[in-house]
Amino acid sequence: MIPRYSRPEMTAIWDPQTRFKIWFEIEAHAADALADLGVIPKDAAKTIWAKAKNVTFNVERIDEIERETKHDVIAFLTHLAEIVGPEARFVHQGMTSSDVLDTCLNVQLSRAADLLIADIDKVLAALKMRAFEHKMTPTIGRSHGIHAEPVTFGLKLAYAYAEFTRARERLVYARKDIATCAISGAVGTFAQIDPRVEAHVATAMGLAVEPISTQIIPRDRHAMYFATLGVIASSVERLATEIRHMQRTEVLEAEEFFSEGQKGSSAMPHKRNPVLTENLTGLSRMVRAYVTPALENVVLWHERDISHSSAERMMGPDATVTLDFALNRLASVIEKLLVYPANMQKNLDRLGGLVHSQRLLIALTQKGASREDAYKLVQRNAMPVWRGEGDFLTLLKQDADVKKYLGDKEIEEQFDLGYHLKHVDTIFKRVFGSA
Numbered sequence: 001m002i003p004r005y006s007r008p009e010m011t012a013i014w015d016p017q018t019r020f021k022i023w024f025e026i027e028a029h030a031a032d033a034l035a036d037l038g039v040i041p042k043d044a045a046k047t048i049w050a051k052a053k054n055v056t057f058n059v060e061r062i063d064e065i066e067r068e069t070k071h072d073v074i075a076f077l078t079h080l081a082e083i084v085g086p087e088a089r090f091v092h093q094g095m096t097s098s099d100v101l102d103t104c105l106n107v108q109l110s111r112a113a114d115l116l117i118a119d120i121d122k123v124l125a126a127l128k129m130r131a132f133e134h135k136m137t138p139t140i141g142r143s144h145g146i147h148a149e150p151v152t153f154g155l156k157l158a159y160a161y162a163e164f165t166r167a168r169e170r171l172v173y174a175r176k177d178i179a180t181c182a183i184s185g186a187v188g189t190f191a192q193i194d195p196r197v198e199a200h201v202a203t204a205m206g207l208a209v210e211p212i213s214t215q216i217i218p219r220d221r222h223a224m225y226f227a228t229l230g231v232i233a234s235s236v237e238r239l240a241t242e243i244r245h246m247q248r249t250e251v252l253e254a255e256e257f258f259s260e261g262q263k264g265s266s267a268m269p270h271k272r273n274p275v276l277t278e279n280l281t282g283l284s285r286m287v288r289a290y291v292t293p294a295l296e297n298v299v300l301w302h303e304r305d306i307s308h309s310s311a312e313r314m315m316g317p318d319a320t321v322t323l324d325f326a327l328n329r330l331a332s333v334i335e336k337l338l339v340y341p342a343n344m345q346k347n348l349d350r351l352g353g354l355v356h357s358q359r360l361l362i363a364l365t366q367k368g369a370s371r372e373d374a375y376k377l378v379q380r381n382a383m384p385v386w387r388g389e390g391d392f393l394t395l396l397k398q399d400a401d402v403k404k405y406l407g408d409k410e411i412e413e414q415f416d417l418g419y420h421l422k423h424v425d426t427i428f429k430r431v432f433g434s435a
Contacts, residue, residue: 001321005283010324013111014317020057022104023076026201027091028052030099030183033200034193040090047087055083073097094193098304099183102217105316106178107205109225112320113175119327120168120232124161126334128432131157136424138417139253139344140355149355150348150420153254153339158431160239165431167232174228178221181205182213187303214303219294222312226294229319233287236326240277240284243333247274253344257336276333283326290315348417352385353392359414360396367405377402 001011012018028048035045058079066075074097081088092100135154140147181202185192202209210217247255256276258264264271293315297308348355357378364374381395381402396402396411 001317005325006321007324007328010112010115010321011317013108013115014321016059016062017057019104019108020059020062020076022107023073023100024052024057024080026100026103026183026205027077027080027095029201029204030092030095030193030197031090032204033197034090034093036200037194037196039194040093041087044087044090048084048091051084051087052080071097073100094185094197095183096186096215098216099185101309102213103181103183103201103205103207105312106180106207106217106221108316109222109320110175110179110206112316112324113171113178113225115324116229116232116320116327117168117171117175119324119331120164120171122331123164123327123334124168126331127157127161127164130154130334130337130339131161131428131432134339134341135428136421137339137341137344138348138421140348140350147347147351147355149358150417152421152424153341153344155424155427156242157334158428160235160242162431163235163238164232167235170228170231174225178225179207180210180217180221181207182210182217184210184213184215186215188213188215216300216304216308219298219300219308222308223294223298226315226319227291229323230288230291233284233323233326236323236330237281237284239330240280240333243277243337244274244281247272247277251343251347252340253347254337254339256333257338276329280326280330280333283322283329287319287323287326290319351392352390353415354382354385356392356415357382359419360411363410363414364402364405369405 001014028045031040031045031048034040035042057076061082062072062075062079065078066072069075069078077088077092080091084091131154133154134157135152137153138150139153139156141149141151181198182188183193183198183201184190184195190198199209201207243254243256245251246253255272256274258272263269264273264275293311297311300308360378361371361374364377365371369377377399381392381399384390384395385392393411393415396406397408402411
């Protein structure tokens, strides 16, 4: 986790103190269940809670013990015994380290997902607000980076809104899928611990029971979780890239907010660079980078190995913290985005009406021209305009072959910008409902 790209709410989930508190809660809830089953004394379970519930665990002490034991869970249990006293002998009975580690990880990933869902809601709110603001602001649509036909800036934002709506749905599912608990003992057979203990811990921790674990929770769940984060990161980058393109000097249809006193370049005082969206592009790459190890972690030896462990210790915090920061930055970029409708109109008009070429093509075919002939007629008038050698409307009116099919007024009717925007309301209703 890099402080520069971290927010305190998310980093707190991965703080060692948080992790040890979750470990304790898992152990203490298991002790409650064992006490109810008569496996350990009820007084012992109460003592475990009473002596350690509100304790701030000594992380340095745990690290010190681990340097000797070379085992993180044993180091924690040893420290817990120092706090609890003799009743600590009833802690962790019938359990294995993965029962604590995997259940804790899924608690952390669930909490992280809750924050990420809230982050997406911020992005959606910003996109919706700006989409309706520019619902009918005309701009040029591009394919292959080349002017195609008119759209609106509101539609561009509506595309993103629909995409992040899908992102939210996927994340809600991933959150549900990852929120499982395993307290099944060595190799997952419950030989040393009753399945009712697992059920009790799951309920207490807000998780579902893992139907079958092999000592560890199956890593296909984690692969799905991190793959979902990767897809969301790609959506972040797609929108960031669009804004970066729109901020190019030659385009300048929109740009990131530039605050008083902000500097764009150490060498060139005139620069206003899209640093926030460029940053989002880089952060998105890092989130996606964790998808591959998550997929590879699915493949483990027999009932378990720990080849997944080192990767997860990095990817869990890094991917969630980074995406959390990116989503919040994206929401802010959209909220403050400077939009230039005049430049959009200027760019829309830049090709002298060529953006209406398809309408001319269709109009000619409807008047009896074959599609092949109609295409040739439109293209031969379009190419001089492309080279800056005339005006599309004028050239069409001067073309005798075109005039065989269309009169001047009929040609002019094909240049109506409003024609391209007649279904914007329909699209908005599909995306936003009746709002």
